[in-house]
Amino acid sequence: MAKIIDIIQRESCFQPGSTLCAGCMESIAFQNIGKITDNGKKTIFGLGTFCGEVSTLQFPNPVAWGRGESTPEDWTKSFGILHHVFESAPTITEAIRDTVDVLSSVGAIKSDIQTISMSGDGGALAIGLRSLLHTINRQARIVSFVLVNEVFANTGFQYSPSASLGSDTSTTPATELHPGNMQPPLDYLGLAVNAGAGLVAQVSPAFPKYFLKVVETALECKGTAVIFIPSPCITGWKFADGETVELARLSCETGFFPCFLKKKGQPAEIKFVERDAAKRPPVEHFMGPQQRFQHLVRKNKETGQFEVRPGKEAVVEEIRTWIQTKLDALYRMA
Amino acid sequence: MTRNQLHLALIGSGGDGVVASATMIMQTAARMGLYGIMTQSYGPQIRGGESAAYVSVSTDPIAVVGDHKDLVVCFRFSDVNPFRQEVAMAADVTLLHPKEEQADLPEVLKAKNLRRIPVPFQELLAAEGLPEIAKNVMVFGIILQALGWQKKYGEDCIKDIFSRKSDAVISANLRAFDIGYHHLKEKISLPTLSPKQVVKRELISGNELCARSAVDAGCRFFAGYPITPSSEIMETIYDLLPKVGGKLLQAEDEIAAIGMVLGASFGGVPAMTATSGPGLSLMTEMMGISSMTEIPAVIVDCQRVGPSTGIPSRAEQSDLWHALYAGHGDAPRAVLAPMDVPSCHRTMFQAFHLAETYQLPVLVLSDAIIAQSQQIIDNLETTGLPQGKRQTFQGNGGSPYLRFSLAHTNDPGWNGVSPIALPGTPGTMHTIAGIEHNEMGKISSDAKQHEIMNRKRFRKLDYLAEETASWFHIFGNPTAKHRVVAWGSVASVLERYVTTHKDMALFVPEILSPFPIAALQDFLAGARRSSIVEQNFQGQLYHYLRSLGTIDGKTEKICRSGGLAFSNDELDRLFQEGGA
Numbered sequence: 001m002a003k004i005i006d007i008i009q010r011e012s013c014f015q016p017g018s019t020l021c022a023g024c025m026e027s028i029a030f031q032n033i034g035k036i037t038d039n040g041k042k043t044i045f046g047l048g049t050f051c052g053e054v055s056t057l058q059f060p061n062p063v064a065w066g067r068g069e070s071t072p073e074d075w076t077k078s079f080g081i082l083h084h085v086f087e088s089a090p091t092i093t094e095a096i097r098d099t100v101d102v103l104s105s106v107g108a109i110k111s112d113i114q115t116i117s118m119s120g121d122g123g124a125l126a127i128g129l130r131s132l133l134h135t136i137n138r139q140a141r142i143v144s145f146v147l148v149n150e151v152f153a154n155t156g157f158q159y160s161p162s163a164s165l166g167s168d169t170s171t172t173p174a175t176e177l178h179p180g181n182m183q184p185p186l187d188y189l190g191l192a193v194n195a196g197a198g199l200v201a202q203v204s205p206a207f208p209k210y211f212l213k214v215v216e217t218a219l220e221c222k223g224t225a226v227i228f229i230p231s232p233c234i235t236g237w238k239f240a241d242g243e244t245v246e247l248a249r250l251s252c253e254t255g256f257f258p259c260f261l262k263k264k265g266q267p268a269e270i271k272f273v274e275r276d277a278a279k280r281p282p283v284e285h286f287m288g289p290q291q292r293f294q295h296l297v298r299k300n301k302e303t304g305q306f307e308v309r310p311g312k313e314a315v316v317e318e319i320r321t322w323i324q325t326k327l328d329a330l331y332r333m334a
Numbered sequence: 335m336t337r338n339q340l341h342l343a344l345i346g347s348g349g350d351g352v353v354a355s356a357t358m359i360m361q362t363a364a365r366m367g368l369y370g371i372m373t374q375s376y377g378p379q380i381r382g383g384e385s386a387a388y389v390s391v392s393t394d395p396i397a398v399v400g401d402h403k404d405l406v407v408c409f410r411f412s413d414v415n416p417f418r419q420e421v422a423m424a425a426d427v428t429l430l431h432p433k434e435e436q437a438d439l440p441e442v443l444k445a446k447n448l449r450r451i452p453v454p455f456q457e458l459l460a461a462e463g464l465p466e467i468a469k470n471v472m473v474f475g476i477i478l479q480a481l482g483w484q485k486k487y488g489e490d491c492i493k494d495i496f497s498r499k500s501d502a503v504i505s506a507n508l509r510a511f512d513i514g515y516h517h518l519k520e521k522i523s524l525p526t527l528s529p530k531q532v533v534k535r536e537l538i539s540g541n542e543l544c545a546r547s548a549v550d551a552g553c554r555f556f557a558g559y560p561i562t563p564s565s566e567i568m569e570t571i572y573d574l575l576p577k578v579g580g581k582l583l584q585a586e587d588e589i590a591a592i593g594m595v596l597g598a599s600f601g602g603v604p605a606m607t608a609t610s611g612p613g614l615s616l617m618t619e620m621m622g623i624s625s626m627t628e629i630p631a632v633i634v635d636c637q638r639v640g641p642s643t644g645i646p647s648r649a650e651q652s653d654l655w656h657a658l659y660a661g662h663g664d665a666p667r668a669v670l671a672p673m674d675v676p677s678c679h680r681t682m683f684q685a686f687h688l689a690e691t692y693q694l695p696v697l698v699l700s701d702a703i704i705a706q707s708q709q710i711i712d713n714l715e716t717t718g719l720p721q722g723k724r725q726t727f728q729g730n731g732g733s734p735y736l737r738f739s740l741a742h743t744n745d746p747g748w749n750g751v752s753p754i755a756l757p758g759t760p761g762t763m764h765t766i767a768g769i770e771h772n773e774m775g776k777i778s779s780d781a782k783q784h785e786i787m788n789r790k791r792f793r794k795l796d797y798l799a800e801e802t803a804s805w806f807h808i809f810g811n812p813t814a815k816h817r818v819v820a821w822g823s824v825a826s827v828l829e830r831y832v833t834t835h836k837d838m839a840l841f842v843p844e845i846l847s848p849f850p851i852a853a854l855q856d857f858l859a860g861a862r863r864s865s866i867v868e869q870n871f872q873g874q875l876y877h878y879l880r881s882l883g884t885i886d887g888k889t890e891k892i893c894r895s896g897g898l899a900f901s902n903d904e905l906d907r908l909f910q911e912g913g914a
Contacts, residue, residue, distance in 0.1 A: 019383045127587035155560040
C-alpha cells in the first residue's frame with residue numbers, strides 16, 4: 001500500500017477539459033481514481049455510456065482522460081480507453097482482461113496491466129445488471145466502478161433503480177397524488193456480494209483517506225472488485241453550489257449511502273454511520289438541501305432547521321424504515 | 335420593413351439560459367397570435383456545454399427554422415464555434431453581446447451590415463441588486479422592445495413561467511425584464527410582425543404532441559426506458575395516463591419495455607413505447623413476437639444519428655431499413671412517419687388505428703428535429719381521423735373459440751383479422767405462442783400450417799395497404815417538370831423549398847410500409863426529372879423504392895448523412911449538382 005501523501009502527489013490521468021457540471025462528484029471521483037491508478041502500471045478503462053463518458057471524451061474539448069504532457073511512448077503513463085454500448089462496460093473490460101492475461105502468459109506483455117470498467121447506475125443497475133452480475137460470477141479480475149447518482153442524468157434525470165424513496169425524478173415526479181418515487185431501490189450491494197464478488201464496496205471521495213485505501217485494495221483484488229461511488233448530482237438532485245462533498249458525507253452518515261467494504265470470505269466493514277438511528281443525524285439534514293425532496297422536507301423560517309412538511313410524516317417514516325432495514329441487512333454481514 | 339418572418343439565434347453555455355429566453359419569446363408569440371418554431375442545438379451532455387436556440391416567428395404557419403438570422407444574441411464569442419455550420423447571418427443582422435466581451439468577432443458572426451449592440455448586462459443588473467443569471471430575462475425584454483411587442487405580453491409570460499415560484503422570484507424577474515425592455519434608446523429596425531388574428535395559440539413539441547395524441551387515440555399503457563431524444567414522450571405521458579385510468583411503467587431496459595407493452599396489449603388495452611435507434615435494436619426480437627402472435631403494439635422511434643451511440647442529440651433518417659426489415663422471419667408490420675410537429679397528431683391516430691384494427695406492430699419514425707422542436711400550432715381536429723378499435727370476440731354460436739380463426743379464408747372480403755378474446759372471457763381459453771401455431775394457438779411444426787399462417791398474417795397487410803393508399807401529401811404544382819420525394823423532417827424543409835420553386839412538386843408519404851405505390855407512380859408519371867431526397871448516407875428510401883419497382887435508374891438519389899438539417903442554399907447546390 002502506498003502512503004497517502006505519495007498518492008496525493010501523483011499525476012492524475014483525469015485532466016481539466018471535461019464538460020461535467022460544476023460541482024459534479026464524478027469529476028472528484030475521477031481525479032482520485034486517476035491518482036490511485038498512476039502507480040507505475042498501465043491502465044485500460046472500459047467505459048459504458050454515462051455522464052462521465054459523454055462529458056469527458058467530448059470533441060472538440062481536450063480529452064479529459066489524458067496524461068497531460070506524457071507521450072504515448074511512455075508505457076506506464078499512457079493508457080487505453082474503450083467506449084462501449086450503454087450496458088456492457090464490465091463485459092468488455094472482462095474481455096480486455098482475458099486478452100491481457102493471454103498476452104502475458106505467452107510473454108508478449110511483460111508488465112502487469114490494470115483493467116477498470118466504469119458505468120453509471122443506470123448503465124450498471126438497470127439495463128446492464130446482467131453484464132455486471134455475470135462478470136462477477138465469472139470472477140473476472142477487473143475493478144468495476146459504478147457512479148451512483150440515482151437518476152439517468154444524461155437523458156434528463158429519469159428514475160433509475162437506485163433512486164431513493166421519495167425522490168422527485170422526471171418519470172416519478174412529486175405530484176398531489178404521488179410523493180415521488182415509492183419503489184424501494186435495488187439492493188445492489190447484496191446482489192454484488194451474493195454474485196460472488198472478490199470485493200464489494202460503497203465509498204465516497206468525501207472520505208478521502210478511506211476512499212484511497214478501498215480503491216488500492218480493490219486494485220489488488222484477485223476476483224472482481226465492485227466499487228459503488230455515491231455521486232451527488234448537482235443538476236438532478238438540485239442543490240446549491242459548494243454542497244457536493246457535504247451532501248456526500250451526509251448521505252453516508254444519515255444511512256442513505258453507508259460506507260461499506262466486504263472482501264470475499266471476510267466479515268463486512270461498515271463505516272461512518274451508526275446502526276442506532278438515535279445516534280445518526282436525522283434524514284432531514286440530507287434531504288433538506290435538495291430540491292428533489294422539497295415536497296417532503298422544508299426549512300423552518302424561524303429556527304432555520306430542516307423539518308418534515310406537515311402531512312408528509314408517513315412518507316418520511318417509510319424512508320427511515322427503509323434505511324434502518326438496509327443498515328440492519330449490511331450489519332448482518334459484518 | 336414589410337416582412338412576415340423573423341429569424342433569431344441565441345447562443346451561450348449551459349446556465350446562460352438561452353433556451354429559457356427563446357421559450358419566452360415563443361410563448362409570447364403564441365399569446366399574440368403569431369406562429370413560430372424553435373429548435374435547440376447542444377452536445378451530448380446535459381449541462382455545462384455550449385447550447386444554442388433558434389427561433390423563427392411568422393405571421394403564417396411555419397414548420398422550419400429560417401436559415402439567415404436577423405437577430406443574434408451571443409453571451410460568449412467562444413461558444414459560437416460548435417454552431418458555425420448552423421448559423422448564417424442575414425446581411426443586415428443585429429448582434430447583441432455582453433459589453434465585457436473582449437474577444438475578436440468570430441468569422442461566422444460577421445456580416446455586411448452588421449449592427450453590434452454591446453450590453454452591460456452585469457453592470458445594469460448589479461445596479462438593481464439582481465444576479466447576473468437574470469441576463470436571459472433581460473435579453474427577452476430587449477428583444478421584445480426591438481420587435482415592438484407590447485410590454486404586457488412579456489410580463490404575462492414571465493408571470494406564467496414562474497407561476498409556481500415565490501413572489502420574490504417573480505418580481506425579480508419582472509425587474510430584469512423591465513431593465514431590458516427600456517434599455518435600447520435608439521430604435522433598431524427589425525421587421526414588426528403583426529398577427530393576422532389575435533388569438534392565443536399553443537406551443538408544443540413533437541414529443542409532447544406524440545404523447546398527447548396517443549392518449550387521445552386511446553393509448554392507456556406506456557412502458558419505456560429513457561433515451562435521447564425520445565424521453566419527453568415518457569415524461570409527458572406520465573402526467574396524462576393516470577387522468578384517464580392508464581398506467582406507465584419505466585422498465586429496466588428496452589427489451590423489458592416492449593415486453594410490458596405486449597403484455598398490456600394482450601390484456602386488452604392499446605399500448606405503446608417510445609425509443610430511439612439503440613433501443614429499437616433491442617426491441618427488434620419482440621417486434622417479431624408482436625407480428626407472430628398478432629398482438630397490437632405501437633413503437634415510436636425518434637431517430638438519431640447512428641449506428642451505435644452515434645450522435646444522440648441530432649437527427650438522421652437512417653433507421654428506415656431497420657424499421658422496414660429488421661428481425662428474423664417474415665414479419666408483417668406497418669411503418670408511419672410524421673413530417674413536422676402538428677402531423678404527429680394525425681400519425682399517432684393512424685398508428686393506433688392500424689395496430690388495433692390489423693393486430694400487428696406499427697412503427698412511427700419520428701426524428702430528433704420533429705421530436706424536440708417547439709412549434710406554435712393551431713387547434714387540432716380529431717374528427718375525421720381513423721379511430722379503429724380492436725375486433726373482440728363476441729361469441730360464435732357455441733362453437734369453440736379459435737384465436738387465429740381461418741374460418742373466413744375463402745371470403746374475399748375478409749381482411750385476415752381474427753377477433754381477440756380478452757383474457758378471462760368465459761369459454762375462450764387459448765394459447766398465445768411465438769412458436770408457429772395453428773388456429774387454436776397450439777404450437778405446430780407443420781410446414782404447410784406455417785405457409786397458411788404466413789398467408790393469413792400477410793393478408794392483413796394487403797387490406798391495410800388498400801386502406802392507406804391515399805395516405806400521402808403532394809405539395810407544389812403536381813404537373814411541374816421536377817418531382818421530388820421526401821419523408822420526415824426533410825419533407826418539411828422541402829415543403830418550404832417548393833413554395834419558392836414553382837417548377838417543382840413534392841410527394842410526401844405518411845406511410846412508408848406498405849408504401850402508397852400507385853400514388854407515387856401517378857405522381858411521377860410524365861416527370862422530366864425526379865429525385866429522392868433524404869438524410870442518410872446510403873440512400874435508404876431510394877433503394878427501398880427501387881426494390882418496390884416504383885422508380886427506375888433515371889431517378890436521382892440525393893442524400894447525405896444526418897446531423898444537420900438541409901438549408902435552402904444547400905438544396906440549391908444539391909439540385910444543381912444532381913444526384914447519383
